[in-house]
Amino acid sequence: xxxxxxxxxxxxxxxxxxxxxxxxxxxxxxxxxxxxxxxxxxxxxxxxxxxxxxxxxxxxxxxxxxxxxxxxxxxxxxxxxxxxxxxxxxxxxxxxxxxxxxxxxxxxxxxxxxxxxxxxxxxxxxxxxxxxxxxxxxxxxxxxxxxxxxxxxxxxxxxxxxxxxxxxxxxxxxxxxxxxxxxxxxxxxxxxxxxxxxxxxxxxxxxxxxxxxxx
Amino acid sequence: xxxxxxxxxxxxxxxxxxxxxxxxxxxxxxxxxxxxxxxxxxxxxxxxxxxxxxxxxxxxxxxxxxxxxxxxxxxxxxxxxxxxxxxxxxxxxxxxxxxxxxxxxxxxxxxxxxxxxxxxxxxxxxxxxxxxxxxxxxxxxxxxxxxxxxxxxxxxxxxxxxxx
Numbered sequence: 001x002x003x004x005x006x007x008x009x010x011x012x013x014x015x016x017x018x019x020x021x022x023x024x025x026x027x028x029x030x031x032x033x034x035x036x037x038x039x040x041x042x043x044x045x046x047x048x049x050x051x052x053x054x055x056x057x058x059x060x061x062x063x064x065x066x067x068x069x070x071x072x073x074x075x076x077x078x079x080x081x082x083x084x085x086x087x088x089x090x091x092x093x094x095x096x097x098x099x100x101x102x103x104x105x106x107x108x109x110x111x112x113x114x115x116x117x118x119x120x121x122x123x124x125x126x127x128x129x130x131x132x133x134x135x136x137x138x139x140x141x142x143x144x145x146x147x148x149x150x151x152x153x154x155x156x157x158x159x160x161x162x163x164x165x166x167x168x169x170x171x172x173x174x175x176x177x178x179x180x181x182x183x184x185x186x187x188x189x190x191x192x193x194x195x196x197x198x199x200x201x202x203x204x205x206x207x208x209x210x211x212x213x214x215x
Numbered sequence: 216x217x218x219x220x221x222x223x224x225x226x227x228x229x230x231x232x233x234x235x236x237x238x239x240x241x242x243x244x245x246x247x248x249x250x251x252x253x254x255x256x257x258x259x260x261x262x263x264x265x266x267x268x269x270x271x272x273x274x275x276x277x278x279x280x281x282x283x284x285x286x287x288x289x290x291x292x293x294x295x296x297x298x299x300x301x302x303x304x305x306x307x308x309x310x311x312x313x314x315x316x317x318x319x320x321x322x323x324x325x326x327x328x329x330x331x332x333x334x335x336x337x338x339x340x341x342x343x344x345x346x347x348x349x350x351x352x353x354x355x356x357x358x359x360x361x362x363x364x365x366x367x368x369x370x371x372x373x374x375x376x377x378x379x
Contacts, residue, residue: 012345026225
């Protein structure tokens with residue numbers, strides 16, 4: 001196998017042809033982890049949007065009829081459209097952050113971008129939790145004020161509450177609604193805490209390492 | 216994360232970076248892919264570094280992790296279009312034995328090695344790095360006998376490719 005031996009004999013002499021990476025070049029590669037974290041934030045936010053969108057298709061007809069009867073359908077539609085627009089805007093911001101971090105080559109800008117990403121995620125979480133709470137409060141106040149219409153609408157669309165005496169109906173309904181809402185909110189909070197909290201923590205760690213490097 | 220450990224790691228990788236470059240060049244076809252693989256190997260090495268106890272040489276350990284990374288990554292991207300370019304592959308040939316045919320032969324051989332499957336390529340790579348069969352078998356996690364047998368088969372394959 002002469003050719004292989006020939007290649008072997010010349011093998012070592014190809015070395016000077018390679019790019020010479022400096023200590024800092026390699027060090028920065030370790031920090032590129034930031035880029036993949038931001039990528040995950042982007043993907044998860046898309047997944048979340050898809051999740052909520054799918055969920056809204058699964059709403060049973062009776063609930064839909066109930067909402068219509070209460071005269072809430074138009075306002076819900078408007079709220080939904082605004083909400084999805086804002087959501088899409090956040091996804092766009094995440095995507096922009098991701099693209100930016102990918103192409104950064106100086107430590108200073110990378111640090112700036114990490115800070116910006118953390119900020120965006122925080123706003124995103126605050127927005128989501130805030131609107132959920134506001135919407136819950138608003139809807140329940142509306143139900144409370146329109147107690148009679150509510151009782152009628154519920155009677156038309158479901159028989160689950162038939163056993164409850166009419167005078168106790170409003171209290172029970174609102175109580176269930178609030179408990180259900182609170183559980184839901186707790187789950188969403190837990191999700192944000194686990195997923196985004198974890199990712200943000202890692203970003204922060206990277207940031208601190210970068211900080212040390214800058215000094 | 217331990218600052219000292221990090222510093223030690225980067226310094227060692229810096230002085231051994233040619234090993235990684237050679238693997239990258241063998242397993243990828245363009246500069247972008249080369250850089251991607253280099254970065255991936257760096258991250259994998261760093262992840263595995265706390266488990267590196269220093270009972271073998273840093274470079275020996277590096278061969279193992281780097282080749283594993285190249286092989287798994289290569290497997291994932293196997294269905295990508297394979298382009299053969301010889302850009303950047305050139306060997307220093309001293310002027311007294313300079314000869315177009317040698318240059319040509321080297322390129323053909325290199326191309327043939329590049330065309331091997333991922334595992335065979337790793338074996339040939341270690342062979343070209345002048346590792347003995349004991350070292351090759353330890354790095355790749357196969358028996359010494361097995362690596363000899365494999366190497367002979369690969370030589371046969373290469374012979375067939377070059378002299379059809």
